[in-house]
Amino acid sequence: MEVSSQKFNDHVHQAVDDANLKGAMGKLTGALRPNRARAVAGLPEFDDYRDHGIAIKMHTLDHIDRYLEEFETNVVANGGHVHWCADEDSARETILGLCRQYDVKTVTKGKSMVTEELGLNAFLDQHGILPLETDLGEYIIQLRGESPSHIIAPATHLQRHDIAQTFRDAHDHLDPNRPMDTAESLTEEARQELREKYGAADAGITGANFMIAETGSTIIVTNEGNGDLTQTLAKTHIVVASMEKILPTMDDAGVMLRLLARSATGQDMSVYTTLSSGPRRPGDLDGPDSFHVVIVDNGRSTMLAGSEREMLRCLRCSACLNHCPVYASIGGHAYGWVYSGPMGKVLTPSLVGLEQTKDLPNASTFCGKCQEVCPMRIPLPKLMRNLRAKQTEQKITPLKQRVLLALWSSLASRPRFYRFVTGMMTGALARMAGPKRVFTWLPFLGDWVQSRDFVAPEGGSFFDRYRASSSPSSSKGEAHD
Amino acid sequence: MINARNDRAEIFARLREANAGRQKTPHPGAIAPPKKGSFSGKSRFDQFIEAATAQYASIAEVSRFADIPASVSDWLKGQNLPRDLVVAPILSGYDWDQIKDIRPRVGAATTSDMVGVSLALSAAAETGTVMMVASEHTPTTLNFVPDVDIIAISKKDIEAGLEGCWEKLRGWKKTNPMPRAVNFITGPSRTADVEATMVLGAHGPRRLHLILVDEKSPWPKLP
Amino acid sequence: MSSSARSSRKKPKVGLFVTCLIDAMRPSAGMAALRLLEAAGCEVIVPESQSCCGQPAWNSGDKAAARAVAIPYLDSFDDCDYVVVPSGSCAGMLAHHLVELFEDAPDLRHRQQALAIAAKSHELTSFLVDVLGVTSVPGQIKGRVAYHDSCSSLREMKVKDQPRQLLKSAGAQVVDLDQADTCCGFGGTFSVKYGDISGAMVDSKAQDVEAQHPDLLVAGDMGCLMNIAGRLSRRGSLIAVRHVAEVLAGEMTAPPIGAGSTDSDTNGSDKK
Numbered sequence: 001m002e003v004s005s006q007k008f009n010d011h012v013h014q015a016v017d018d019a020n021l022k023g024a025m026g027k028l029t030g031a032l033r034p035n036r037a038r039a040v041a042g043l044p045e046f047d048d049y050r051d052h053g054i055a056i057k058m059h060t061l062d063h064i065d066r067y068l069e070e071f072e073t074n075v076v077a078n079g080g081h082v083h084w085c086a087d088e089d090s091a092r093e094t095i096l097g098l099c100r101q102y103d104v105k106t107v108t109k110g111k112s113m114v115t116e117e118l119g120l121n122a123f124l125d126q127h128g129i130l131p132l133e134t135d136l137g138e139y140i141i142q143l144r145g146e147s148p149s150h151i152i153a154p155a156t157h158l159q160r161h162d163i164a165q166t167f168r169d170a171h172d173h174l175d176p177n178r179p180m181d182t183a184e185s186l187t188e189e190a191r192q193e194l195r196e197k198y199g200a201a202d203a204g205i206t207g208a209n210f211m212i213a214e215t216g217s218t219i220i221v222t223n224e225g226n227g228d229l230t231q232t233l234a235k236t237h238i239v240v241a242s243m244e245k246i247l248p249t250m251d252d253a254g255v256m257l258r259l260l261a262r263s264a265t266g267q268d269m270s271v272y273t274t275l276s277s278g279p280r281r282p283g284d285l286d287g288p289d290s291f292h293v294v295i296v297d298n299g300r301s302t303m304l305a306g307s308e309r310e311m312l313r314c315l316r317c318s319a320c321l322n323h324c325p326v327y328a329s330i331g332g333h334a335y336g337w338v339y340s341g342p343m344g345k346v347l348t349p350s351l352v353g354l355e356q357t358k359d360l361p362n363a364s365t366f367c368g369k370c371q372e373v374c375p376m377r378i379p380l381p382k383l384m385r386n387l388r389a390k391q392t393e394q395k396i397t398p399l400k401q402r403v404l405l406a407l408w409s410s411l412a413s414r415p416r417f418y419r420f421v422t423g424m425m426t427g428a429l430a431r432m433a434g435p436k437r438v439f440t441w442l443p444f445l446g447d448w449v450q451s452r453d454f455v456a457p458e459g460g461s462f463f464d465r466y467r468a469s470s471s472p473s474s475s476k477g478e479a480h481d
Numbered sequence: 482m483i484n485a486r487n488d489r490a491e492i493f494a495r496l497r498e499a500n501a502g503r504q505k506t507p508h509p510g511a512i513a514p515p516k517k518g519s520f521s522g523k524s525r526f527d528q529f530i531e532a533a534t535a536q537y538a539s540i541a542e543v544s545r546f547a548d549i550p551a552s553v554s555d556w557l558k559g560q561n562l563p564r565d566l567v568v569a570p571i572l573s574g575y576d577w578d579q580i581k582d583i584r585p586r587v588g589a590a591t592t593s594d595m596v597g598v599s600l601a602l603s604a605a606a607e608t609g610t611v612m613m614v615a616s617e618h619t620p621t622t623l624n625f626v627p628d629v630d631i632i633a634i635s636k637k638d639i640e641a642g643l644e645g646c647w648e649k650l651r652g653w654k655k656t657n658p659m660p661r662a663v664n665f666i667t668g669p670s671r672t673a674d675v676e677a678t679m680v681l682g683a684h685g686p687r688r689l690h691l692i693l694v695d696e697k698s699p700w701p702k703l704p
Numbered sequence: 705m706s707s708s709a710r711s712s713r714k715k716p717k718v719g720l721f722v723t724c725l726i727d728a729m730r731p732s733a734g735m736a737a738l739r740l741l742e743a744a745g746c747e748v749i750v751p752e753s754q755s756c757c758g759q760p761a762w763n764s765g766d767k768a769a770a771r772a773v774a775i776p777y778l779d780s781f782d783d784c785d786y787v788v789v790p791s792g793s794c795a796g797m798l799a800h801h802l803v804e805l806f807e808d809a810p811d812l813r814h815r816q817q818a819l820a821i822a823a824k825s826h827e828l829t830s831f832l833v834d835v836l837g838v839t840s841v842p843g844q845i846k847g848r849v850a851y852h853d854s855c856s857s858l859r860e861m862k863v864k865d866q867p868r869q870l871l872k873s874a875g876a877q878v879v880d881l882d883q884a885d886t887c888c889g890f891g892g893t894f895s896v897k898y899g900d901i902s903g904a905m906v907d908s909k910a911q912d913v914e915a916q917h918p919d920l921l922v923a924g925d926m927g928c929l930m931n932i933a934g935r936l937s938r939r940g941s942l943i944a945v946r947h948v949a950e951v952l953a954g955e956m957t958a959p960p961i962g963a964g965s966t967d968s969d970t971n972g973s974d975k976k
Binding site: 009012013016325326329330359362363364365366367368369371372385386387388389390391392397401402405406408409410412413414415416418419422426436437438440445446447448450451452453454455457458460461462463464465466469 | 724727728731732735750753754756758761765766769770772855856860885889892897899900901904905906907908933934937958959962
Binding site for chain 1: 491507620625644654666673680
């Protein structure tokens with residue numbers, strides 16, 4: 001998918017004034033934050049499971065080659081095939097090659113963020129293959145020609161009336177006076193539209209929340225049933241999975257499953273958790289004839305070797321997005337790529353490079369809420385700070401900022417002189433402000449005063465008062481530099 | 482050749498290099514199931530009912546598998562639901578023909594089928610979840626295509642939590658291939674993609690009805 | 705006023721880390737913190753060789769600049785039992801990040817000093833309650849006092865109940881914001897680099913404050929206070945804003961932060 005993170009500031013500028021987006025985000029956070037809290041409170045052992053899950057993931061990453069090999073052996077033993085793709089070109093070509101091999105004209109798709117990375121739908125389209133998204137949120141944004149704005153609820157930026165308008169335009173064979181004002185009626189309409197499409201598709205493409213080495217299985221965790229219809233009714237089942245999804249055993253998957261749905265939507269278990277392990281077996285009355293797992297690297301091995309290794313623990317639950325006040329203010333499209341929110345601020349630069357994503361690691365207050373709710377305790381603020389450090393090293397940080405910081409630090413590393421300078425400035429400001437005690441405008445602080453007054457300083461330095469005070473310690477004359 | 486490139490060697494070289502010389506994290510082993518996933522006896526059964534009901538499944542109880550056709554018929558009638566059913570082969574041997582007003586056929590489901598009836602291999606009381614396997618006895622489509630999904634489960638097959646389900650699967654694999662699909666199902670399908678509002682009945686079944694049977698299940702004996 | 709009869713008879717020796725924002729913007733809050741600590745039975749020194757904890761440079765990813773700013777204070781607190789900071793974010797810098805900042809520093813002494821400071825750094829209110837066992841304070845205040853938790857206080861320094869307990873002991877009716885654990889949008893340079901986003905976040909916070917109809921808003925972090933007071937003022941709100949140290953120390957003669965009305969402060973400048 002094309003990167004537009006370079007336009008972050010423009011996107012943000014639009015987004016903060018978008019009342020429709022604000023309403024939509026309010027609904028998302030209003031539902032998912034209390035849901036998660038309730039689910040976590042309902043499992044007293046949640047923190048133990050987090051610790052255990054983290055150890056499983058880090059162990060798996062340490063031995064990832066071994067587990068991927070075991071996975072491949074078992075997929076093949078089950079009658080399936082595994083394809084290895086180092087980058088997005090390779091992955092696209094592989095999937096296209098499979099479509100050619102099986103004479104695929106139409107493809108149904110379950111939700112898969114890694115296929116968004118690949119820009120798969122546009123690519124297939126260009127090659128005369130019709131992809132049809134079946135997850136409700138993905139279906140809606142496909143009709144609108146938009147990209148997902150949330151990793152599990154792709155249409156989160158839309159309100160009901162937006163979706164109704166989209167359906168009105170796209171489903172023009174239906175009665176224009178039909179009821180379309182409830183979530184129920186819109187869901188029902190999508191259900192009916194897609195009903196026959198699963199069986200008519202030549203191939204079904206799904207993603208993978210996890211892969212299990214022990215059994216050669218890929219797992220999808222869903223609620224709608226479209227992922228299962230996609231993979232069961234088409235003749236060919238293609239799974240596209242990024243390689244860090246691998247886990248050793250079913251029990252390890254069980255640990256992750258106790259964390260995933262609770263962190264994502266607040267469910268103890270999603271409606272459908274499905275292990276797919278190959279094509280139909282002799283005697284089966286349904287299921288695809290062939291099963292192909294396309295394993296994608298696309299930058300993960302670089303992360304494994306580098307300082308972003310911990311990010312590979314990510315379960316793609318979206319808890320960080322749902323709790324991030326920055327994400328809530330600007331929505332997912334502002335981030336300019338597949339992954340948004342706090343995880344996107346680390347993953348996007350890690351996968352597509354720092355040059356195009358300058359703002360992403362910087363647009364954070366490091367409030368730490370993301371890390372607090374992350375089931376894998378990923379230290380997202382620390383990882384963002386590391387990326388900021390890389391930007392400094394590689395001189396990607398704008399010159400003006402580097403110069404200002406250098407000036408400030410050369411001043412602040414000389415405390416007495418620093419206080420002399422700041423004392424003078426604040427004294428002047430205090431006098432200027434007078435009785436009003438705030439400034440509605442100040443030079444160089446345009447970005448502050450656009451939305452806030454700037455409080456006037458009291459004037460002078462703390463140390464002036466301290467020395468003049470009757471404090472016992474000040475009269476002792478503690479002074480050393 | 483699907484793709485002229487074969488990146489396998491390249492990828493594995495990078496992975497091995499990334500991990501070379503690292504202090505390895507040991508696997509932490511097993512973790513005790515949570516309290517909610519550790520019940521036995523009546524508590525386990527009560528937990529299953531509570532959890533499944535909370536997820537909008539409806540529940541009926543019968544003593545024997547032979548009672549299923551009548552139970553299904555009564556329930557469909559009471560709910561004013563269609564009477565055409567598609568039944569899993571493993572449940573086809575019961576006296577469906579003796580029950581008036583239902584029209585069963587045996588096999589996989591198509592989009593014309595409104596009601597599917599199948600049998601679970603296992604279940605997890607912790608979350609009110611049933612575990613289905615794709616097999617000659619139990620086609621997967623029965624659980625996803627029809628509007629109404631009816632699943633029978635022997636009470637003896639209800640485990641405390643997922644751990645028991647994994648063990649059941651390992652037992653299955655000793656004498657069968659790994660099932661093409663293993664479906665853990667908790668309630669009817671749903672979505673919250675429109676304004677984060679939950680709507681029951683998305684693309685999968687709108688209704689899930691569980692029939693709990695006192696008797697041992699008709700699954701072929703597992704090791 | 706009472707403080708716990710802790711084991712040692714000698715007074716705990718506390719080094720006050722003033723913080724750059726208090727030094728520049730609100731020295732009276734620093735003085736209040738000093739008085740509060742003295743009233744709790746501490747001997748307080750304020751080393752002159754301190755300007756800023758180094759957080760702005762550290763968070764920007766400029767390790768070299770951060771070290772340069774931190775080095776002047778690294779040895780200033782050598783003979784203090786504790787380093788106490790009237791700011792959750794600066795306390796977090798000292799307690800949690802200083803060690804990482806100097807972890808591969810060329811000078812071994814710096815690494816050791818960083819470790820020493822980290823081990824004995826505390827946010828002000830948590831120091832009073834968790835270390836000294838303070839249960840009452842010089843200040844007295846009536847009325848609705850809303851307390852804003854700074855993110856660093858909450859998440860890095862585990863400060864939540866302590867300031868509320870002390871405020872209650874001073875007579876306040878402490879009220880919580882609905883979205884108490886949501887960031888106010890300050891984030892240091894974030895507030896000017898991403899002014900749009902910061903403005904949206906602080907507006908939410910200001911509305912959350914207004915919804916509680918407090919007489920006074922307090923917090924333990926000057927950055928949050930400047931940010932929220934600035935937005936309240938822009939919204940035409942008259943809610944008074946103060947640093948928690950001022951209220952607890954009973955030093956409320958200085959006008960509130962920003963434009964808040966001194967009339968809406970509850971009468972609380974008398975010490976017990």
